[in-house]
Amino acid sequence: MTIDWIHFTPWQSLGGGILLGLASSAFILFNGRILGISGILAGLLSPRSGDVGWRIAFVLGIAAAPFVSALVLPVDFIVAPRIEAAYASIAMAGSLVGFGTRYGSGCTSGHGVCGLSRLSPRSLVATLTFMAFGFLGVYVIRHAI
């Protein structure tokens, strides 16, 4: 293991993490919901009466972020996404993420942030598992093939 000091951004990432924590905190305390992106999206695919509006409002908020970030965040803090994967990999990855997050009842937000924050052993197992397989996936692609 070698640390990538050039790309390491501890303070900025900590600051972003604090915003994620504040958003998750506000969502449970004010709206009474777990902030889990995969669950929020999945509820829009099989909509139930009276259970749609809050999901749409939340997703619109996320969608507004790249536009608002240009106004509120210092320009040095906004990095244009670099997407290395080819289209075939993107399609495969999307399918795995979509199916897997539903099967496992959550993703990085629901299990990783909210679940670990509320000390859920179930979410700890999920988070350790998806991180382990994320490490493994990158190892296979970058170092084994």
Add this chain to the structure above:
Amino acid sequence: MQHRISEFLVGLLFGLGLILSGMTDPSKVLGFLDIFGLWDPSLAFVMGGAIAVGFFAFAWAKKRTVNFLGGVLHLPTNSQIDKPLVVGAVLFGAGWGLAGFCPGPALVSLASGQIKAAVFVVFMLAGMQLFEMLGRGATQAQ
């Protein structure tokens, strides 16, 4: 309406957090997942910052029966560590490592006009729909 505004603002705050943290850059995410290569530990700080704040909020939420706006407080009740949880996390982790996108950052990048993010989101929704069609069965939505 008050509720819709608060949900919108929470989504916005979450999206800004993803952008500031570096999570919306798949290359940075892959740099974090590349522990056997040139490793960028930044995303551990994202997780640490989020949990340091969330821990107090959820401790508070557990003591309450209603939320601050007077509505139901939906805390998960399923505590079973079962096969769907682990298999689902395996598939999700593999997909995450393959492209560097998880659901939230993919939505942000879609909104900022990234074509590959749009393709990712279409296939992600298809994967979710496939799960719905195969029957959610024993698993519970979170």
